[in-house]
Amino acid sequence: MKPRILVIDDEAHLRELLEITLIKMGLDVDSAETLEIARGLLAKTAYSLVLTDMRLPDGSGLEMVELVTNTHKNTPIAVITAFGSAENAVIALKAGAFDYVSKPVALDQLRKLVRSALQMHEVKPADEVVEVLVKPASPSFLIGSSPEIQHVRSQIGRLARSMAPVIITGESGSGKELAAREIHRNSGRAEKPFIAVNCGAIPEMLMEAEFFGYRKGAFTGANDDRDGFFQAANGGTLMLDEVADLPLAMQVKLLRAIQERRVRKVGATNEEAVDVRILSATHQNLADCVTAGKFRQDLYYRLNVIELVLPPLRQRLDDVEELASAILLKLATPGYSIKLNQAALQALKLYEFPGNVRELENILERAAAFANDGIVDVIDLGLRSQHSLPDQRSRNANDQTLNLGDDSEVFVKPDFPCSLPEYLEAIERDVIRAALRRTQNNRTQAADLLGVSFRQLRYSIQKLKISDE
Ligand SMILES: Nc1ncnc2c1ncn2[C@@H]1O[C@H](COP(=O)(O)OP(=O)(O)OP(=O)(O)O)[C@@H](O)[C@H]1O
Ligand SMILES: [Mg+2]
CATH class of the missing domain: 3.40.50.300 (P-loop containing nucleotide triphosphate hydrolases)
Incomplete structure (x- = not known):
């Protein structure tokens, strides 16, 4: 079956030109002079493409764009705009038209538009004149399930x-x-x-x-x-x-x-x-x-x-684990895989990522180099204090949307010299504080977030002398 196109235009001359061009491409064409006739045709027939003029005797082509976009979701619609009315093109695109041609209609441009419309909806070619490349849907490179x-x-x-x-x-x-x-x-x-x-x-x-x-x-x-x-x-x-x-x-x-x-x-x-x-x-x-x-x-x-x-990573921290796995997989070499331990994962899940996914990539790349036997621990991450960020530009962009509260002293690296247990306690304290802030001091939720039991959290809070903030 040939793809069928609906052309809506009240100028007989242009309509004919469009019809001839489309028929030569091996397509079937119906045409309408008014919105009313077009609506009638649209109700009876499934079209592979609708091409409409913007100014019609009984209304605007925009109405057709809205009708098709709302009720015939799989039918692409393109508009023909008058010379010099770029604004109309923008309005039509916003309303859901996939493309436009402006008058005088350049036929090669029209043919391209038709081809890409058919391609889009994976219509098989009626004959060789219409070259259609049907691509299998490719998986997304964007990682995350949030x-x-x-x-x-x-x-x-x-x-x-x-x-x-x-x-x-x-x-x-x-x-x-x-x-x-x-x-x-x-x-x-x-x-x-x-x-x-x-x-x-x-x-x-x-x-x-x-x-x-x-x-x-x-x-x-x-x-x-x-x-x-x-x-x-x-x-x-x-x-x-x-x-x-x-x-x-x-x-x-x-x-x-x-x-x-x-x-x-x-x-x-x-x-x-x-x-x-x-x-x-x-x-x-x-x-x-x-x-x-x-x-x-x-x-x-x-x-x-x-x-x-694109939302900042701190607004979709649930994606951190998936992203980290994918990044670490790329950093692995044959026979040597790299994994985060629980503490490192929790620390990342509470971090603000002013530099977003790129920062996560950088953190993990560095951590992978420090990791012992392929296990990344919190300390290998080298997470910075939120107050001494190197990237001022992105820091400014983030200011209104910080998630962890205003005094986000998370993961402050204490000035050396200090003992390892002190350092680890400082990290633990910061992670717990951040979790409490995020959950408005709801200890049950904070424990969930940290992957520890409520009792363990209560014990740590006492041990580290953390008070409600
Ligand atoms: N959702 C995601 N899944 C997988 N990788 C991602 C994702 N988002 C970003 N990345 C990776 O993070 C890095 C930065 O992404 P990208 O270059 O697209 O960011 P950008 O917004 O263009 O940054 P800039 O404003 O600095 O130019 C890239 O290596 C990219 O592959
Ligand atoms: Mg970029």
């Missing part, structure tokens, strides 16, 4: 099927780049390149050439034609990492490239079409950057269509 990470995973699944720009936010080391790679890997673009660009790391003078490429002779040293990131990512995904660091002048050029889906190499006279999905990431609050005049509102609006928030 509700927070499950939510992220399901959002990624949904976002992978859309062309909508996504802004990925979260503290340093929380997995923003990993999430971007997952979106790409699960999308119809997986076979094409994923290019991550650190916007803060490129000298301003070179930026335009790096993004858009250049022509031979465009400037001193331009000895050859060169592609930029956009051309390199063509057909795939471009991740603008640390997007808040883009200089204002470059923001204007980038906005244009994203809106027009065309770029001009430095020194070139003509523009070339590029087909690139844009994902961006930042650990800063982009809305604040807009207020401060450091980030253009129009680009913000454009990139910020959908936000994917």
Whole structure:
């Protein structure tokens, strides 16, 4: 059976052009001039794709987007927007459209859009003209079973099927780049390149050439034609990492490239079409950057269509064990495995991780080197006092969301010299205090958290002279 497409447009001329193009691709087409007719068709037939104009005689294409998104979840819908109405495209993407084409409709762009829609829903090709690559669903690289990470995973699944720009936010080391790679890997673009660009790391003078490429002779040293990131990512995904660091002048050029889906190499006279999905990431609050005049509102609006928030590790400490196992597995060598003992695991489960998963990786890498016979003990972790963090940047980002209470003197390394028993007691005291704070001094819960019996905890509290805080 051929995939069937529903085209909704009141301009007879454009409708015909679309019909012919789709039929030539080996597809079946139904068309409708109004929302009402479209609704009737949609109720009777299952479509592989709906393509709708935004302005229709009896309403807006947006109504169709909402109808399809809410009641035909497996049917992708794309919109056709009038020239220069980029805002409509953003609104439609937010409402659930997976992509858009703008008028005048470029047929090669339309064909790409149709192919990726069919691919997305794994429709078998009707004939060879439509190349469909059906990928088996790949397992997620994001480790964790907490509700927070499950939510992220399901959002990624949904976002992978859309062309909508996504802004990925979260503290340093929380997995923003990993999430971007997952979106790409699960999308119809997986076979094409994923290019991550650190916007803060490129000298301003070179930026335009790096993004858009250049022509031979465009400037001193331009000895050859060169592609930029956009051309390199063509057909795939471009991740603008640390997007808040883009200089204002470059923001204007980038906005244009994203809106027009065309770029001009430095020194070139003509523009070339590029087909690139844009994902961006930042650990800063982009809305604040807009207020401060450091980030253009129009680009913000454009990139910020959908936000994917990576929760800090301290808000999903339940994932620590799973993450640690996976990390330690990677650090193991044949015949030598590395494991955490109970105390070390408990200590990690109470740590704040200002540097998130990356910090956990670093801690374990170091600990693995100190571990005795492959067993990591608390002391091997070398957890720092929460007040002397090296990474001030992520420390600031964390300030409002600390979990362990305000005076988080957890795991303070006492100044040497001090005896080993004293040191261990200090650690034990800190761990117990942190557990009590987290459970609002509920000793039963604190004992559970620490993996000890209530009696053991009561004994330790007396021995270490810990009072309720
Ligand atoms: N849920 C997760 N499961 C497994 N590994 C993870 C997870 N989250 C992050 N990581 C790992 O942690 C490290 C940091 O992740 P990543 O580089 O994606 O963070 P980031 O948010 O981009 O950080 P930064 O803001 O510093 O650029 C990587 O090695 C990544 O593989
Ligand atoms: Mg990153």
